[in-house]
Amino acid sequence: MKKAVMPFAIVVLLALVPYVAVEFAGLGFVFGVIVPYLAIAVFLIGFTYRIIDWAKSPVPFRIPTTCGQEKSLDWIRPNRLESPSNFFEAVARVFSEVLFFRSLFRNTKAEMHDGPKLAYGSSKWLWIAGLAFHWSMLVVVLRHYRFFIEKVPGFVTLLEDFDGILDVTLPALYLTDVLLLGAVTFLVLRRFRDVKVRLISIPADYFPLFLLLGIAVVGVLMRYIVKVDVMSVKDLMINLVHFNLTLPEGIGALFYVHLFLVCVFAMYFPFSKLMHMGGVFMSPTRNLVNNSRRKRHVNPWNPDIRIRTYAEYEDEFREKMNKANLPVEKK
Ligand code: HEM
Structure with a gap:
């Protein structure tokens, strides 16, 4: 709990800064123009830097995580998603991860029962909340496109119509607002509630959630x-x-609070765990083809070792080996 106090206080402070600055000091231009441009610059440069840095890291070995049978003999059925054996299967696997969080679906929980007996069980809540959070945020952000373009595109209107289908408030309540708030609240509470998760949670886990x-x-x-x-x-x-x-x-000053928090989010993004958004595509454990039975992968920066075959060895020492009555291959 203590580790959450500081991030929470920082977010509250960050929210107060633009409110006070715009409402009482008339600094609308700073928070409405300068800070957004700065944020976009930091985001783009930071994001690109991190991606280039990762792209430059060599991946000499096949290290895909596999959870299924690799393609081998014709009569053994391979698992195409769990152990992709060609480019398209690897792409399908990455996208199933990105769109549906497949590996999180397998999340398990461990519990100690009387005995003592350790029991593992399925745990789908994190998967459900994770999906709800990411998908609703995507829809919210896509809906925001209407603020950036003169003529609102059809897909935005369609999203708004579907999202506001309940139409129980004025203006219509968006389902994604409820989902987003509910899911983020769940993700915060999960870190408080579960003692194991609480132990490994650090302020950098709480900050983006509070933000x-x-x-x-x-x-x-x-x-x-x-x-x-x-x-x-x-x-x-x-x-x-x-x-x-x-x-x-x-x-209205409240808008500047919203915008400033978004700008902080954008500037914080490249230097935080939020970079998993770009990193998931570059993760060799997910994007590599598992073909290590079919293809020999040699580390390209192995030192150039001069190999000496057994035949060469025997050629050099055959006489001595014969004298010592050691078996030789060539007489
Ligand atoms: C990470 C980015 C952002 C997130 C997650 C976010 C989230 C939200 C949410 C959940 C709402 C409630 C209503 C709705 O769902 O439409 C909202 C409303 C709003 N947002 Fe954002 N927002 C983001 C970025 C921005 C940006 C960059 C702007 C600048 C135009 C903005 C301007 C507004 C405005 C004006 C509203 C009120 C909409 C209305 O009255 O219909 N937001 N935002």
Whole structure:
């Protein structure tokens, strides 16, 4: 619990800074124009740097994690997803991981019972919450596209229609808002509740969760409770996209809190565990083809060792071996 206090306090402080600065010091331009550009620059440079750094790391060995039969003899049925034997199967495996979190589906929990007896059981909650969180966040972010473009594209309207299908509030309650808030709350509580998870959790685990919770809570406040001038928000975003550095008047300070937290999120992203978004595609344990029976993989930076065959050895020592009555292959 103690390890969560500091990240929580930092997020609260981060939320207060733009509110006070815009509401009382009139620093809208700093938080509406300068900080977003800075955040995008840090995000793009940082993200690219990390990806290039990873891409440069040599992967000399086959180290895919396999959970199934590798392709070998014709009469043995290979497991194409668990042990991909060609490029397309490896791609399918990576995408099943990215889209459906396949390996998390196998998450297990270990419990000690009387006896003492250690029991393993299936544990799907993390998988469900993880999926709910990532998918709802994706939909929320896609829906936000309407703020960045003059004419709202059809897919955004479609998403909004489906998402607001319940239509129980005014404006319509988005299902993804409920899912996102619920899932992030679950992910925080999971770290508090389970003693094992609590032990291994560090502030860097809590910070992104609180930050996202902050972004979502302020977003929800803006939509359903404390209204901001959405048309001016759209003007600002379209201005930023077109490198027009003018700030529309009267947006409302809460929006700057939302935007600033998003900017912090973007700047924090490349230097944090959130980089799993890019890293998952580059993980050799997931993206390599398991063909080590078919193909010999040689470490390219092995030192150039001069190999001496047994035949050469025997040629050199045959006489001495004969004298010592040692068996030789060639008489
Ligand atoms: C990581 C990125 C972001 C996340 C996770 C996020 C999350 C949310 C959420 C959950 C809501 C509640 C309503 C809804 O779902 O639409 C919301 C609303 C809102 N967000 Fe964001 N947001 C993000 C980025 C941004 C950015 C970059 C802007 C700048 C335009 C923005 C502007 C707004 C506005 C104006 C609302 C109120 C919408 C309304 O009144 O209909 N958000 N956000």
